[in-house]
Amino acid sequence: MGSLKRNSDLELVADVLVIGGGPAGTWAALTAASSGASVVLADKGYCGTSGATAPSGTGVWYVEPDPKLREEAKQSRFGLGGQLADSEWMNRVLDRTYDNMNKLGAWGYPFPQDEQGRPYRRGLQGPEYMRLMRKLVKKAGVRILDHSPALELLADEFGVGGAAGVRTQSGETWSVKSGAVVIATGGCAFLSKALGCNVLTGDGYLMAAEAGAHLSGMEFSNAYAIAPTFSTVTKTAYYRYASFYYEDGTIVEGAGSTRGRSVIARNLLQNRQVYARLDKAPEDIRPLLRTGQTNFFLPFERVGIDPFKDMFPVTLRLEGTVRGTGGIHIIDTNCATKVPGLYAAGDAATRELICGGFTGGGSHNAAWAMSSGSFAGEGAAAYALGLGGKTAQRSLKGLSAVTLTEKASGKPDKTDSFIRAVQDEVTPYDRNLFRTDKGLDSSLGRLDKLWSDIREEPVQLRPEAFKAREAAAMTATARWMYESAKTRTETRGMHKREDFPQLDEAQQYRLVSGGLDKVWVKPEPLGKEATVR
Numbered sequence: 001m002g003s004l005k006r007n008s009d010l011e012l013v014a015d016v017l018v019i020g021g022g023p024a025g026t027w028a029a030l031t032a033a034s035s036g037a038s039v040v041l042a043d044k045g046y047c048g049t050s051g052a053t054a055p056s057g058t059g060v061w062y063v064e065p066d067p068k069l070r071e072e073a074k075q076s077r078f079g080l081g082g083q084l085a086d087s088e089w090m091n092r093v094l095d096r097t098y099d100n101m102n103k104l105g106a107w108g109y110p111f112p113q114d115e116q117g118r119p120y121r122r123g124l125q126g127p128e129y130m131r132l133m134r135k136l137v138k139k140a141g142v143r144i145l146d147h148s149p150a151l152e153l154l155a156d157e158f159g160v161g162g163a164a165g166v167r168t169q170s171g172e173t174w175s176v177k178s179g180a181v182v183i184a185t186g187g188c189a190f191l192s193k194a195l196g197c198n199v200l201t202g203d204g205y206l207m208a209a210e211a212g213a214h215l216s217g218m219e220f221s222n223a224y225a226i227a228p229t230f231s232t233v234t235k236t237a238y239y240r241y242a243s244f245y246y247e248d249g250t251i252v253e254g255a256g257s258t259r260g261r262s263v264i265a266r267n268l269l270q271n272r273q274v275y276a277r278l279d280k281a282p283e284d285i286r287p288l289l290r291t292g293q294t295n296f297f298l299p300f301e302r303v304g305i306d307p308f309k310d311m312f313p314v315t316l317r318l319e320g321t322v323r324g325t326g327g328i329h330i331i332d333t334n335c336a337t338k339v340p341g342l343y344a345a346g347d348a349a350t351r352e353l354i355c356g357g358f359t360g361g362g363s364h365n366a367a368w369a370m371s372s373g374s375f376a377g378e379g380a381a382a383y384a385l386g387l388g389g390k391t392a393q394r395s396l397k398g399l400s401a402v403t404l405t406e407k408a409s410g411k412p413d414k415t416d417s418f419i420r421a422v423q424d425e426v427t428p429y430d431r432n433l434f435r436t437d438k439g440l441d442s443s444l445g446r447l448d449k450l451w452s453d454i455r456e457e458p459v460q461l462r463p464e465a466f467k468a469r470e471a472a473a474m475t476a477t478a479r480w481m482y483e484s485a486k487t488r489t490e491t492r493g494m495h496k497r498e499d500f501p502q503l504d505e506a507q508q509y510r511l512v513s514g515g516l517d518k519v520w521v522k523p524e525p526l527g528k529e530a531t532v533r
Contacts, residue, residue, distance in 0.1 A: 014037075016179065016381055018181075019150045020346070021045070022186055025182070025184035028343075031376075035385075043145065048134035054127065055126055055196045056233075059123050062098060080356075081356025094367070104124075107132065148168070160211050163181060169463075179341065181380070185348045188200060194232060194322070206476045208328045220356075222324065222432045222433050222485075224319065238289065244274055325351040352510060355368075357492050401472070402454065403458040408460050415468045418454055419474065422475045426474075443478075451516075452517075480514075489507070
């Protein structure tokens with residue numbers, strides 16, 4: 001085990017430490033603080049501007065508390081998700097999301113109004129939303145550490161008790177002793193350049209696994225979003241209005257956004273460029289689309305394309321678990337992990353409970369972030385406050401699987417080559433989107449060797465140390481993904497097996513995974529992991 005070997009430059013004590021400053025992290029911090037806990041929030045970037053939500057507009061799974069509407073909402077993606085979602089968890093998330101969106105209105109979020117003058121609360125603009133959340137978190141007395149990636153969790157025999165990391169702008173090290181930790185670090189998009197995903201590298205998955213936590217649904221991790229070839233903006237929802245064409249203007253049969261991305265991928269694999277045109281959008285809603293997602297249209301304006309009238313080339317950009325549903329396994333309604341004192345929220349936690357094996361952009365994802373963040377903040381605060389003020393006296397050690405050291409190794413830094421190596425395994429459609437036993441085995445052999453190589457490279461404590469931890473986290477994530485995908489010998493949700501193209505009713509269960517040097521996967525019955533009490 002590696003660890004920070006000396007006292008940190010900045011040492012803090014708090015009841016709750018939240019790692020991650022996106023929607024899940026800020027809701028967790030805000031909720032923990034309102035429960036009476038002292039809170040520190042550490043963000044790899046700048047809380048309020050980093051992560052997938054901050055630069056974009058997002059729909060929200062906001063449904064009035066009408067039984068018929070709620071049931072329709074719950075059924076809307078149940079089949080697409082392979083019938084793995086949990087009805088009671090969907091109820092809890094719908095309830096909490098409804099309450100939290102109404103709170104945002106009361107706190108000053110500028111919701112637009114519909115024709116009847118009522119606030120329209122089914123969407124949020126990321127910049128305004130996250131600017132407000134940062135303001136609310138600071139007002140609640142939370143200490144924010146910006147540009148401060150966590151490198152490892154700290155623990156003793158009683159469980160997790162904090163974390164330690166570096167401050168990338170000053171080069172200082174930091175550590176926080178806490179009664180509980182909420183991991184809200186987002187998912188893993190493997191540095192694919194999808195908008196807002198540059199900080200989403202699976203760090204929280206690795207830190208949780210190093211502490212002994214499990215993961216769940218990691219086979220549902222092969223989300224690819226439609227984007228213009230010249231843009232990083234991955235707003236697949238807008239492509240419901242698109243027709244897809246070959247260069248000569250003939251229709252690409254079967255291509256689509258919710259269903260039909262595989263058709264696009266198969267053509268791209270054969271070097272047949274696919275084009276889109278948003279020609280299904282009615283004239284009267286086109287101005288609304290422009291105001292709803294202004295950044296979607298900026299790349300088109302820069303190159304002089306009208307996406308409603310002109311064909312433009314598209315690609316599929318990997319978003320992994322950011323738009324997938326796999327993540328840290330939670331064991332109760334407070335979003336606790338199996339490790340005492342450790343909680344998970346947002347994309348860092350499995351979203352299978354409300355989505356099963358499929359989710360699109362926004363909507364359920366945004367609802368899960370704010371609701372699971374609230375649940376985790378409440379749970380972490382209650383746990384920490386129940387410790388009776390003993391946090392500062394805990395004798396903690398670092399849990400990093402890779403040695404963290406002050407000494408320079410004197411050897412060339414291999415981080416960039418490690419990152420390219422893992423991307424080579426997860427980016428290609430014919431390895432990750434269209435999976436086969438042979439392909440998964442081949443990738444796993446290389447990924448296992450890559451993990452061994454990473455384990456042997458000490459990480460020097462300097463501002464760039466987080467990049468080496470990102471390489472380790474992405475490699476670990478890929479191994480959990482592919483071992484889970486190899487175990488699920490069927491096609492369900494977004495998980496597609498070319499050699500098992502049908503859904504197998506006998507496999508209607510979750511796959512829990514874990515392990516570092518030796519990855520394991522085991523089935524778990526639906527409902528067992530987080531029974532609502």
